[in-house]
Amino acid sequence: ALRVSYLRSGGHDPAILDQLLHLQLEATVLEQGTAGLRRGRRMAEAPPAVPAEAPVTGTHSLDAALLAVELENRRLEDELLALKVRRERRADAGSRAAQRHTQELARLRAEVGMLRCHAEQTRPWLHPSVCPYPIGPPLPP
Numbered sequence: 001a002l003r004v005s006y007l008r009s010g011g012h013d014p015a016i017l018d019q020l021l022h023l024q025l026e027a028t029v030l031e032q033g034t035a036g037l038r039r040g041r042r043m044a045e046a047p048p049a050v051p052a053e054a055p056v057t058g059t060h061s062l063d064a065a066l067l068a069v070e071l072e073n074r075r076l077e078d079e080l081l082a083l084k085v086r087r088e089r090r091a092d093a094g095s096r097a098a099q100r101h102t103q104e105l106a107r108l109r110a111e112v113g114m115l116r117c118h119a120e121q122t123r124p125w126l127h128p129s130v131c132p133y134p135i136g137p138p139l140p141p
Contacts, residue, residue, distance in 0.1 A: 007081045017078055
C-alpha cells in the first residue's frame with residue numbers, strides 16, 4: 001500500500017522503489033516465518049506420517065520461488081504504474097501547452113483585428129475634389 005501510494009502521488013525514484021520492494025520482501029518473509037512457526041507447532045502436536053524434513057524443504061524452496069515470482073510481478077507492476085503516471089503527466093503537459101498556444105493565438109488575432117481597425121480609421125483618404133479625373137486609361141468594356 002505504501003508503494004502504490006508513493007507511485008500514485010508521483011514518486012518515481014528507482015532507489016526509493018527498490019527500498020520499498022525490499023521492505024515488502026522483509027515483511028513477507030517475516031509473515032511467512034510466523035506462519036511457519038504456527039505450522040511447526042501444529043506438526044509437533046500431531047506427528048506426521050511422512051518424515052518432516054522432506055516436505056518442508058520442498059515446500060520451502062517452492063515458497064521461496066513463489067515469493068521471488070510474486071516480488072518480480074510487483075516490481076513490474078510498479079514499473080507499469082510509474083510509466084502510466086509519466087505518460088499521464090506528459091499528456092497533461094501537452095494539453096496545457098496546446099491550451100497556452102490557443103490562448104496566445106486568440107490574443108494575437110484580437111491584436112491584429114485592433115490594428116486593422118486602427119489602420120482603417122487613421123488611413124489618409126483622398127477626397128474626390130483632390131483627384132477629379134481618373135488616373136489611368138479607361139478600362140475596356
